[in-house]
Amino acid sequence: MENRLNGAEAMVRMLEAHGVKHIFGLCGDTTLPFYDAMHLLDHDIDHILTRDERSAAYMADGYSRVTGRPGICEGPSGGGATYILPGLIEASESSYAMLAITTDISVGTYGKYPLTEVDQEALMRPLTKWNTVIRHADHIPRMVRAAFRAMTTGRPGAAHLGLPYDIQYHPVEPTDIWADPKLASYPAYPTGPDAGAIEAAIDAILSARNPLIVCGGGVVVAGAMDELERIATRLDIAVATSISGQGSLADVHPNSLGVVGSNGGTDQTWELMEVADLIVFMGCRAGSTTTSRWEAPSVGTRIVHFDVDPLVIGANLPTEVGVVGDLRMSLEMVNAELDRRGQGGATFGGAAAVADIKRRKFEIFDRIAAGTERPIRPERVISDLMKVLPPDATVVSDPGTSCPYYSAYYSQQLAGRYFITNRAHGALGYALAASLGAWYGRPGSKTVALMGDGSFGFTVGELETVCRSRAPITFIVFSNSSYGWIKASQMADKGSRYYNVDFDRVDQAAVAAAYGVKSWRVEDPEALEGVLRAAVAHDGPTLVDIVSQPLEEANAPVRRWMG
Numbered sequence: 001m002e003n004r005l006n007g008a009e010a011m012v013r014m015l016e017a018h019g020v021k022h023i024f025g026l027c028g029d030t031t032l033p034f035y036d037a038m039h040l041l042d043h044d045i046d047h048i049l050t051r052d053e054r055s056a057a058y059m060a061d062g063y064s065r066v067t068g069r070p071g072i073c074e075g076p077s078g079g080g081a082t083y084i085l086p087g088l089i090e091a092s093e094s095s096y097a098m099l100a101i102t103t104d105i106s107v108g109t110y111g112k113y114p115l116t117e118v119d120q121e122a123l124m125r126p127l128t129k130w131n132t133v134i135r136h137a138d139h140i141p142r143m144v145r146a147a148f149r150a151m152t153t154g155r156p157g158a159a160h161l162g163l164p165y166d167i168q169y170h171p172v173e174p175t176d177i178w179a180d181p182k183l184a185s186y187p188a189y190p191t192g193p194d195a196g197a198i199e200a201a202i203d204a205i206l207s208a209r210n211p212l213i214v215c216g217g218g219v220v221v222a223g224a225m226d227e228l229e230r231i232a233t234r235l236d237i238a239v240a241t242s243i244s245g246q247g248s249l250a251d252v253h254p255n256s257l258g259v260v261g262s263n264g265g266t267d268q269t270w271e272l273m274e275v276a277d278l279i280v281f282m283g284c285r286a287g288s289t290t291t292s293r294w295e296a297p298s299v300g301t302r303i304v305h306f307d308v309d310p311l312v313i314g315a316n317l318p319t320e321v322g323v324v325g326d327l328r329m330s331l332e333m334v335n336a337e338l339d340r341r342g343q344g345g346a347t348f349g350g351a352a353a354v355a356d357i358k359r360r361k362f363e364i365f366d367r368i369a370a371g372t373e374r375p376i377r378p379e380r381v382i383s384d385l386m387k388v389l390p391p392d393a394t395v396v397s398d399p400g401t402s403c404p405y406y407s408a409y410y411s412q413q414l415a416g417r418y419f420i421t422n423r424a425h426g427a428l429g430y431a432l433a434a435s436l437g438a439w440y441g442r443p444g445s446k447t448v449a450l451m452g453d454g455s456f457g458f459t460v461g462e463l464e465t466v467c468r469s470r471a472p473i474t475f476i477v478f479s480n481s482s483y484g485w486i487k488a489s490q491m492a493d494k495g496s497r498y499y500n501v502d503f504d505r506v507d508q509a510a511v512a513a514a515y516g517v518k519s520w521r522v523e524d525p526e527a528l529e530g531v532l533r534a535a536v537a538h539d540g541p542t543l544v545d546i547v548s549q550p551l552e553e554a555n556a557p558v559r560r561w562m563g
Helices: 007-017 029-040 053-067 079-083 085-094 120-127 137-152 195-207 218-222 225-235 267-275 327-341 350-369 378-388 402-409 430-441 453-459 462-469 484-493 508-515 525-537
Strands: 022-025 046-049 071-075 098-104 130-133 158-164 211-215 238-241 256-259 278-282 302-307 321-324 394-397 419-421 447-452 474-479 518-522 542-547
Touching (some): 007 137, 022 053, 046 430, 053 071, 053 419, 053 430, 079 085, 079 120, 195 278, 195 302, 225 238, 225 327, 238 350, 256 267, 256 350, 267 350, 378 525, 394 402, 447 453, 453 474, 474 508, 525 542
Parallel strands (some): 098 158, 211 278, 278 302, 474 542, 518 542
8 A cells, every 4th residue: 555645546546445447537627636646556447538527427327237336437627517417317316326526626715716616515415315525635535435335225326526626635544545345336235124024015916816016227226137037937927117127027038018108118018007906016116107197006006015215115106015125135035935835836827918918019010110111110220120139239228219119119138237228317418428338337248329319419429439449339320300209299299389399410420430430321221130230240339320200200109199
């Protein structure tokens, strides 16, 4: 250990002690000491320079989702601190561990109207699980430890550390540089539920006639996929998910119904939500999208709710049994209790019901996907992607055109986090950046980013970062020259009174080529599969610009547009 450390060096050493391997960020005046420390110290942290602090945060988010380790981003004071905000709220509300470090003006200049002064602690407070601005250098080690404890325990979330310029030069005692290795990944220090709650939950489920499990993102965050699969199979219960819950059960599993709700659900999958007499929410908040604005469960439907966060249980629906604890531990206890009772045979006929629903759903999808109409139908894009992507591909989507189609129809062959989308706050510009973070976290997986042309315009500059990183990501752009989601909503809700939602068509392939990305523009549906296959096989970054059907004309799996 060094004989002497300053605050900036202590920050680097504390991140290293917590197992940090990647930091995504953008330089600034207040960051000079921190960057100098990263430059001079011997460490194995890879810093990825981004072109926008928003993107740095989204990269950290994507990295966190595929690795189960906290994603780290950084930025300077003033504008850098404000730009980093969207990523913080997305990670916090989606329950993923992410740390944002924003350097700040000197503590000694607070209140003197220095350039870029802003109350960072107040700014970040509503967007984070834990947040502080460090005002003494000797506080740095314990504040970093506190941030990692907060991010990784209980319900994961985002943390923020403000690091003022002057304390980056002040001395820190080297003997205080240490970390709890269990906080390098999450969930850390999981806690199990009360045994009586497990027994009550099982009693309720087994007393139902037609139960349905609905999973949110908590199942994958907790790594509870194997235990869920065992429960679904042994009791033959249908398993639905929210968009964030995709991967809780592989889509090819006989009991996997797929996404339900107002976005990515279909009329067919919604049938089981309507007829269930008991719904088991697992790591799912039962919010507006999954319940189609609380259209179901209907009044009188029994509710069993498993979640790590006691605040969500009973928040929206009267709950018969609440089970508070880590999802993996909770479902392990369910299986252990079912073993003790000798309960393991087929019980509820979920697989048969799922098979019938999927048959009817995919009859419609397959007919549209096989068509040769122009502009290219989004169904055709999803169908061709299923033909060319490997089973372990990581797909990142913005919340626009691509998300409902992928969520409704793509058949994911593996359980786990292989689909990423920012469903908590739905900001555009997420997928292009988050896909690079996901690639750094899981470089052996083919990474694909899906987005609309509106979203592409938000963060196109990060294509330079992708090329500099030599990341073989394939970007798919659904080009319809509009903010399609809003235009479709104006069609459904405002009598097709379209206002200020259209923009000029841009050749995204040409733009990408200028950055050094190998790119194609596709208008012929019969050429699409071949182009996608070539793009996925290429050993560098690629982009396919697809002139696609506008959402307001489409058969999109979004309930409010289909009624």
